Amino acid sequence: MRVTEGGVELEVPGEQTEGVEESVFYNPRQELNRDLTIATLRAFREREPSARRYLDAMTASGVRGLRAAVDGWDVTCCDREPDAIELARSNLERAGFDLGHDAEVVHRNANALMHDAVFDVIDLDPYGTPMPFADAAFARCRHLVCVTATDTAPLCGAHFKSGMRSYGAVPRNTEYHTEMGIRTLLSALARSAARFDVGVTPILSYTKSHYVRTFLELGRKPTAADATLEELGFLVHCEDCLYREHAFGLVPSSDLPRQRCPNCEGDRLLVAGPLWLGSMQDRAFVADVRDRIPDAFETADEGRALLSALEDELETPTHYDQHKLCKNWGLSANAMADFLADLEAAGFRTSPAHYSGTAFKTDADVGEILEATEAGLG
Numbered sequence: 001m002r003v004t005e006g007g008v009e010l011e012v013p014g015e016q017t018e019g020v021e022e023s024v025f026y027n028p029r030q031e032l033n034r035d036l037t038i039a040t041l042r043a044f045r046e047r048e049p050s051a052r053r054y055l056d057a058m059t060a061s062g063v064r065g066l067r068a069a070v071d072g073w074d075v076t077c078c079d080r081e082p083d084a085i086e087l088a089r090s091n092l093e094r095a096g097f098d099l100g101h102d103a104e105v106v107h108r109n110a111n112a113l114m115h116d117a118v119f120d121v122i123d124l125d126p127y128g129t130p131m132p133f134a135d136a137a138f139a140r141c142r143h144l145v146c147v148t149a150t151d152t153a154p155l156c157g158a159h160f161k162s163g164m165r166s167y168g169a170v171p172r173n174t175e176y177h178t179e180m181g182i183r184t185l186l187s188a189l190a191r192s193a194a195r196f197d198v199g200v201t202p203i204l205s206y207t208k209s210h211y212v213r214t215f216l217e218l219g220r221k222p223t224a225a226d227a228t229l230e231e232l233g234f235l236v237h238c239e240d241c242l243y244r245e246h247a248f249g250l251v252p253s254s255d256l257p258r259q260r261c262p263n264c265e266g267d268r269l270l271v272a273g274p275l276w277l278g279s280m281q282d283r284a285f286v287a288d289v290r291d292r293i294p295d296a297f298e299t300a301d302e303g304r305a306l307l308s309a310l311e312d313e314l315e316t317p318t319h320y321d322q323h324k325l326c327k328n329w330g331l332s333a334n335a336m337a338d339f340l341a342d343l344e345a346a347g348f349r350t351s352p353a354h355y356s357g358t359a360f361k362t363d364a365d366v367g368e369i370l371e372a373t374e375a376g377l378g
C-alpha cells in the first residue's frame with residue numbers, strides 16, 4: 001500500500017493499522033521522530049555547512065533516507081535484509097533518484113559499512129537498543145550521530161538486568177524513570193564515543209512514550225572526549241521521601257553514596273549511574289529546529305509544542321512528579337500552574353518538563369517544595 005509522509009510518497013507492505021500493528025518496514029508511530037529529524041537536519045546544515053553525507057543505517061522501507069535525499073542530502077540507505085533493500089530501492093527510484101548517482105542503497109551489515117566509509121551524519125534507528133551499533137558509528141562519523149532507542153523498559157530501570165547489560169550502567173525505576181532512560185542512554189553513548197577520542201554534545205534530546213531520541217554533535221579530539229566524561233556521574237534517590245542528589249565523576253565521591261537520607265534520615269536509598277548529568281539540549285539550536293518545521297508536516301503542532309517545552313525546561317538531572325509528591329505527603333494536588341507559582345513565589349526556579357503533564361523541574365529540594373506549596377494543597 002501507498003503512504004505519504006512529509007510530502008514524500010512510498011510503498012510499504014501490508015495494511016497499516018495506526019498504533020496497533022507495526023510493520024517491520026514502516027512504523028507510522030515514528031512519523032514525529034522522522035519529521036523532527038528532517039527539521040533537525042535542516043538546522044544542522046546551517047550550523048555545519050560542510051555536512052552533506054547522511055547514512056540511514058537501518059533503512060527498512062527507506063523512508064528516512066528518502067526524506068533526507070528529497071531534502072538535498074547525499075544519502076546512503078543501508079540494511080542487512082534483502083527484502084528491505086528491494087523495498088528501499090524501489091521507493092527511491094519511484095521518487096526519481098538515480099541509484100548510484102543521486103543516492104545509494106547498500107545491502108550490508110551496518111557496522112561493517114560504518115567502519116569502512118566516512119559519513120557526516122549517521123542515523124541509528126534499530127529495533128531495541130542502539131548500543132551494538134554505537135562503536136562503529138563513533139569510529140569515523142564526522143559531525144552528528146542521531147540515535148533512537150526503543151527499549152525503554154531496560155533503559156529506565158524497569159528491566160533492570162537487561163538495562164545493566166546493554167548500557168553498562170545502573171538505572172533505577174523512579175518516578176522520573178523516563179528521564180533516567182535518556183540519561184542512561186547518553187551515558188552509554190558518551191562512553192562509547194570516548195573510546196575513539198570523540199566527545200559528544202547532545203544538542204536535542206527527548207522521550208516519547210515508546211522511544212528515546214537524541215542528536216549528538218561530535219568533537220573529534222581527546223580533550224573533547226575528556227570534557228564529555230566530566231558530564232557523567234551518580235544519583236542518590238530516597239525511596240521514602242523522594243529526596244535526590246547527584247555527584248559528578250566515574251567513581252563515587254566521598255559524600256555519595258550516603259548511608260542515610262539527609263532529608264528524612266531514612267536508609268532506603270537507591271544509587272544510579274553512571275548517568276549523563278549534563279545538559280541534553282542546545283536551546284538556541286532547539287529553537288532553530290522548531291522554526292524549521294513546516295506547516296505541511298502532519299506532526300507540525302505536536303513537534304513545535306515538544307520543542308518549545310524542551311527550550312523552557314530547567315537544566316536539572318531529575319524532575320519531580322507533582323501527583324507522586326502529593327500522594328507521598330498525603331495531600332491532594334492542586335493545579336500545576338498554581339503549584340509552580342507557589343514555588344516561584346518562594347524564590348525557586350521552576351519549569352514544566354516534557355515527560356508528562358504532572359512533571360516539573362525546580363532547583364528546590366523535596367523539603368523546600370513541601371514548605372513552599374503546602375498551604376495551597378488540599
Ligand SMILES: [Zn+2]
Pocket residue numbers: 238239240241242243261262263264265266
Ligand atoms: Zn528521604
